[in-house]
Every structure is written in structure tokens, then in C-alpha cells.
Amino acid sequence: MTSVAAGALPIGPPAPDEPGGADPQPILQALTNALADLSPQVRQAATYVLNHPGEVAVTSMRGLAQAAGVKPNTLVRMARAVGFEGYEDFRAPFQQQAADGAPSFPDRARFLRSINEGGRHGALLADMAAAGLGNVEALFADVQTAELKAAADLIDAARLTNVLGVGTAKPLAENFAYVATMAVDNVTAIPTIGLAIDDVARMRPDDVLVAMTFSPYRVEIIDAVRLATERGIPVISVSDSWASPILAPATHAFVVPTDSPLPFSSSIAAVALLEVLLAFVMADAPADVVGAIDAFHANRRAAGIYAP
Known part of the structure; x- marks a missing residue:
């Protein structure tokens, strides 16, 4: 549900008057980036926090440790791993965000x-x-405007943008690419024919990979992101938790909530994020987007594709 540029690690707690001083998202990004280097117990605690960030503000350290299946001092070690002196310093931005509250749907x-x-x-x-x-x-x-714009600018400047999703994410990837092609000519959905990793292997450093996967995370997406980053290809990742394995390597990472009362994840927020990203891509595209979309539909009307 949030975006933060990968690699931005906090060095201790921000000053109260610093911009974003009460924003826990850089802390979650730091935990995501540090996961692979943490000890097993600290990694277990960090993964729980990444999957349940809302509990940090409202649950005691002992209660959170019990829920995560670790000892309380493990949370202290986790906080210190991302630059805080203790757990309360780590927790403060979460509590401040909760106190500030989030906008609510009217009535x-x-x-x-x-x-x-x-x-x-x-x-x-x-x-x-x-x-x-x-x-x-x-x-x-x-979600941060600057982060969305930075991701959109990457797509606009790319030679080719491959949008990767499988399973429930496949129609999301295909819809993004389909709508984008009405206005720009450098976006396509993968996998095409064969495996996603085959498409990524043909990409160049001036291309961009947009990848998405939601719990349970698909191995082929994880492998594709890993290959892209190894080849120096920028990656825009969309997933449902800061513990998702495709976020830490990403150039730009976006987390969307997928809560649902049913035994499957909701895609509503993911669709909303992708629509906004698409709007940013079109807003900053160097080409005449409006003219391109008008021409797209005019060609279809002339071919009799649309009902009169």
C-alpha cells in the first residue's frame, strides 16, 4: 500500500520536525532490504512486522514478540539492525501515524x-x-506521488517495458499493457510464449520490468526479478507485503493491501495502483497521448470493431 525507493535505509529515528519523521514506511523498506542478512530469529520478527505493520502501534513489545513467536529482546535486536537505539524509538513513527489517523470514506x-x-x-x-x-x-x-512519478518516468523512457504477472496477477499485467498500448508503443505483457524468464533474458539495461506477485508468491516471478536485477534492468515491483521477496531488489517498490473476508486476496487496491501508475505514464509520455488514443479508437470504429 506504500511505495519507497529501494535501498533507503534510515540511520536511527528521524527528527520530529523532519519531513516524513512520523512515516514508518522507510523503516519497513529498511527491514525488507535487511531481511537476507538478519539472523533467523530476527528475520522471523522482521517478517512478522512486515506482514502486520498495523500491530506495531497498538501492541506491546511483549505482545508483539509473542505473536511473532520470538523473545522480546529479539525485537530490540531487530530495531538496532535498522539503526535505532531501541524498540521504542523504532515503534514511535508507527504510533504517530496511528495517532494522526488516515482519511475515512465519508459516512x-x-x-x-x-x-x-x-x-x-x-x-x-x-x-x-x-x-x-x-x-x-x-x-x-x-502511496507517494514522487515515487509513482519516478516509476512512470522509467516506463516512459524505456526502450521496452515488460509487465509480468501470472495466476491472479496475469489479467492485471495484461490489462495494464493493453491500456498502455493505446497511447505508447513500448509496453507489453509477459510471459509471451514460453517462460517469463525467457522474456527477461532478452531484455536490455535500457528496458524496464514491472513485476507483481501476491502471497503465496510465485517462484517464476521471483526468479525473473532476480535475473533482471542481475542484468542491471530496473524493476518496478508490486506486492502485498514488505516481506515479499520481489520488493528488496526493486528499483521502485509498491505494497498494496489485499484484505478480504473471503479465502482469497482482493485485487481492488492493486487495480487502483496500476491505474494511477498508468495515468502517470500517460501524463508524462513524450508522445501525443490524447491523439494516439483517439486514433486507436478511430481505427477500430473504421474496422467495425465497435457496435454502432
Whole structure:
């Protein structure tokens, strides 16, 4: 649900008057980058925090340690691993963010009560609405304009942008590429024919890989991101947790909430993020985007593709 440029490690707690001083996202990015170098117990604690960042502000150190299955002093070691003197310093930005609060959907409670009728299905509709609205709110409360613009500028400047998704992420990747091609000619969805890693192996350093995977994380996406970074290809990663293995190597990393009352993840926030990224790509594209889209649809109308 948030974006932070990979590699930005905090050196201790920020000053209270520093811009972003109450922003826990650089801390989560630092934990993500440090995961591979942490001891097993500290890595277990860090992974729990990355998967449940909302609990840091509202749960005691002992309670969080118990939930993570580690000893309390392991959380202290985790905090020190990313530059803090102790756990309370580490925790402070999370508490400040919680105190500041996030914007809420207007009259959400009344809206949800109004649809929570009709027995079991009314309650299910209300649960789905609450989860969907919460996911989108959390995304737009945290996502950074500068990070989105930087990612979009990479795509605009690339010789080729490959958008990679498999499983439930495959239609997300294909829709992003499909809409992008109405305006620009350097975006395509992969895998094409064969394996994703085959497509990545043909990429060059002046290309860009947009990769997405959500828990349980797909091995072919992880391998494709690893190969891209080894070849010096910029990677824009989209996933559902700072513990996701495709975020630490990324040039730009975005985390989207996927909460759902059902036993599958919600894609609503991921779709919203990709639409915003696409809007930024088109806003900064060097070509005449409006003219290109008009010509795209005009060609289809002339060919009889659209119903009169």
C-alpha cells in the first residue's frame, strides 16, 4: 500500500520536525532490504512486522514478540539492525501515524449499515464493501506521488517495458499493457510464449520490468526479478507485503493491501495502483497521448470493431 525507493535505509529515528519523521514506511523498506542478512530469529520478527505493520502501534513489545513467536529482546535486536537505539524509538513513527489517523470514506459506517440487510448475503456484501473501501483508502493514504512519478518516468523512457504477472496477477499485467498500448508503443505483457524468464533474458539495461506477485508468491516471478536485477534492468515491483521477496531488489517498490473476508486476496487496491501508475505514464509520455488514443479508437470504429 506504500511505495519507497529501494535501498533507503534510515540511520536511527528521524527528527520530529523532519519531513516524513512520523512515516514508518522507510523503516519497513529498511527491514525488507535487511531481511537476507538478519539472523533467523530476527528475520522471523522482521517478517512478522512486515506482514502486520498495523500491530506495531497498538501492541506491546511483549505482545508483539509473542505473536511473532520470538523473545522480546529479539525485537530490540531487530530495531538496532535498522539503526535505532531501541524498540521504542523504532515503534514511535508507527504510533504517530496511528495517532494522526488516515482519511475515512465519508459516512462509511452509515453506508455499510444500509447494506448490511437481507440476512447472510447482506452481511457478506457489507463485509466485502468494508474490505474493498479499506484497501483503497489505505493505498491512497500512503502511496507517494514522487515515487509513482519516478516509476512512470522509467516506463516512459524505456526502450521496452515488460509487465509480468501470472495466476491472479496475469489479467492485471495484461490489462495494464493493453491500456498502455493505446497511447505508447513500448509496453507489453509477459510471459509471451514460453517462460517469463525467457522474456527477461532478452531484455536490455535500457528496458524496464514491472513485476507483481501476491502471497503465496510465485517462484517464476521471483526468479525473473532476480535475473533482471542481475542484468542491471530496473524493476518496478508490486506486492502485498514488505516481506515479499520481489520488493528488496526493486528499483521502485509498491505494497498494496489485499484484505478480504473471503479465502482469497482482493485485487481492488492493486487495480487502483496500476491505474494511477498508468495515468502517470500517460501524463508524462513524450508522445501525443490524447491523439494516439483517439486514433486507436478511430481505427477500430473504421474496422467495425465497435457496435454502432
